[in-house]
Amino acid sequence: MFRTQYDSDISIYSPEGRLYQIEYAMQAVAQGSTALGLKSKTHAVVVTLMRSSDELSSHQRKIFKVDGHMGIAISGLTADARVLLKFMRNETLHHKFVYGSDLPTGEVVSSLAMKSQRNTQRWGRRPYGVGLLVIGYDGDKTHLYQTSPSGNCFSYYAQAIGSRSQSARTYLEKNFKAFPELGLEELVLHGVKALKESSGKETLTKLNVGIAVVGKEQKFEILKPNKVQTYLDQILQTEGEIEIENENENEKDEAAETLELKLD
Amino acid sequence: METYLGEKQQASQWSPYINNGGSCLAVAGDDFAVIASDTRMSLGYSIKTRYSTKYLKITEKCSIVSSGMQADIFTLHKVLKSRAQIYEQKHGKPMSTDAVAKLVSRLLYYRRFFPYYTFNIVAGIDDEGVGCVFSYDAIGTLERVKYSASGSGSSLIEPVLDNQVALKNRNDIKKEDFKLTKEYAIDLVKDAITSAGERDIYTGDFVEISVIDINGTHEEKFELRFD
Numbered sequence: 151m152f153r154t155q156y157d158s159d160i161s162i163y164s165p166e167g168r169l170y171q172i173e174y175a176m177q178a179v180a181q182g183s184t185a186l187g188l189k190s191k192t193h194a195v196v197v198t199l200m201r202s203s204d205e206l207s208s209h210q211r212k213i214f215k216v217d218g219h220m221g222i223a224i225s226g227l228t229a230d231a232r233v234l235l236k237f238m239r240n241e242t243l244h245h246k247f248v249y250g251s252d253l254p255t256g257e258v259v260s261s262l263a264m265k266s267q268r269n270t271q272r273w274g275r276r277p278y279g280v281g282l283l284v285i286g287y288d289g290d291k292t293h294l295y296q297t298s299p300s301g302n303c304f305s306y307y308a309q310a311i312g313s314r315s316q317s318a319r320t321y322l323e324k325n326f327k328a329f330p331e332l333g334l335e336e337l338v339l340h341g342v343k344a345l346k347e348s349s350g351k352e353t354l355t356k357l358n359v360g361i362a363v364v365g366k367e368q369k370f371e372i373l374k375p376n377k378v379q380t381y382l383d384q385i386l387q388t389e390g391e392i393e394i395e396n397e398n399e400n401e402k403d404e405a406a407e408t409l410e411l412k413l414d
Numbered sequence: 415m416e417t418y419l420g421e422k423q424q425a426s427q428w429s430p431y432i433n434n435g436g437s438c439l440a441v442a443g444d445d446f447a448v449i450a451s452d453t454r455m456s457l458g459y460s461i462k463t464r465y466s467t468k469y470l471k472i473t474e475k476c477s478i479v480s481s482g483m484q485a486d487i488f489t490l491h492k493v494l495k496s497r498a499q500i501y502e503q504k505h506g507k508p509m510s511t512d513a514v515a516k517l518v519s520r521l522l523y524y525r526r527f528f529p530y531y532t533f534n535i536v537a538g539i540d541d542e543g544v545g546c547v548f549s550y551d552a553i554g555t556l557e558r559v560k561y562s563a564s565g566s567g568s569s570l571i572e573p574v575l576d577n578q579v580a581l582k583n584r585n586d587i588k589k590e591d592f593k594l595t596k597e598y599a600i601d602l603v604k605d606a607i608t609s610a611g612e613r614d615i616y617t618g619d620f621v622e623i624s625v626i627d628i629n630g631t632h633e634e635k636f637e638l639r640f641d
Contacts (some may be wrong), residue, residue: 215503246499
């Protein structure tokens with residue numbers, strides 16, 4: 151993508167009928183580290199690769215709880231994600247207060263899409279530079295949605311976003327037909343394997359891999375690092391590699407938790 | 415309105431408040447708290463329903479029971495539940511019992527000029543793991559106590575708790591010799607509310623009793639008299 155004369159404002163169409171500013175915003179999503187989601191009949195899972203800018207800093211959280219039955223994984227501008235997260239939390243809480251039930255995932259995603267579209271057609275506003283993978287369980291069904299800066303939202307069996315996501319997507323495309331009948335453990339394993347495809351040179355450790363699950367009789371839960379490690383061990387076992395733990399496990403866990411950046 | 419004799423007749427003015435009856439109580443120990451409420455909802459001399467909950471678990475370490483007007487109890491509990499979730503999302507951890515107690519006080523005072531007709535008791539474990547009970551009036555006056563009772567049966571229950579928990583007017587036992595154990599407190603709470611059910615017409619049907627300690631909340635339900 152190179153600069154054209156039709157990309158200086160969100161309100162300018164190109165002769166091909168494209169809005170370049172929106173496409174550039176989607177590039178921001180593609181720059182973020184990988185986040186992927188997949189679902190079975192009973193559970194939905196997101197797996198993310200958490201970057202840290204250098205050894206001194208903590209890993210950037212990419213998974214957030216919206217409500218007991220719903221959560222998101224983000225890729226792109228974290229600050230924009232914070233705004234959308236607050237919006238979703240507000241919507242779900244309001245619905246719970248007024249109607250006494252869980253807000254269906256599809257409805258909040260639709261509201262989010264409307265909100266995102268507004269920013270593509272208003273003076274002085276810019277599109278949100280973040281893509282979300284929303285997982286939820288309501289109405290006895292699992293849900294996985296992707297939202298993007300354009301305001302489009304789609305439902306998926308499995309999807310990956312962020313940098314090098316194509317490798318993960320290829321893995322998911324190869325395996326997704328088997329997902330509906332899988333149990334939670336196998337589903338998560340597929341997610342981690344898919345993440346491994348896009349991890350490139352980075353080694354997957356319990357500190358830079360984030361996993362969250364939601365489903366039937368399973369409230370949205372972000373897995374603790376030790377639980378993440380058990381999945382990583384299974385992957386590495388099957389590949390015949392051996393991971394050597396250098397530091398004390400407990401220390402690392404506490405450090406990981408205290409350094410976590412808090413978002414609303 | 416004046417009659418031909420010139421005396422004023424009292425027309426009954428509409429009131430936005432009604433009392434649906436019911437009793438609530440809570441007792442705090444060294445490392446636990448017991449909280450209970452009946453479930454009868456009355457209006458005048460009728461029973462509207464035998465099961466209408468007055469209890470809300472806010473966190474694993476803290477619960478609230480309220481007596482008074484069911485509509486206000488229901489709404490207050492809804493608001494409290496939402497506020498607890500907002501707190502947890504903002505701070506990344508559940509509300510402490512002290513925070514809940516203060517929040518309830520503020521929510522009530524917020525309606526200082528059209529109060530919630532609710533008489534609340536908050537009970538749980540504080541940050542040090544010690545049991546605590548907070549009692550309120552309708553506009554949020556807050557006091558931390560060792561035990562409290564509210565509702566239509568409170569005047570029957572409170573003296574029992576004075577005698578059995580605070581050992582008031584006892585000649586047979588000294589404070590130093592008395593330890594409030596969990597089993598003693600649970601039995602006492604059950605007996606107290608059962609006794610209230612015997613004499614207070616607005617207390618009865620079922621009791622929801624809950625024991626809060628460091629391991630979490632354990633909830634139970636048992637029957638009272640149906641008359």
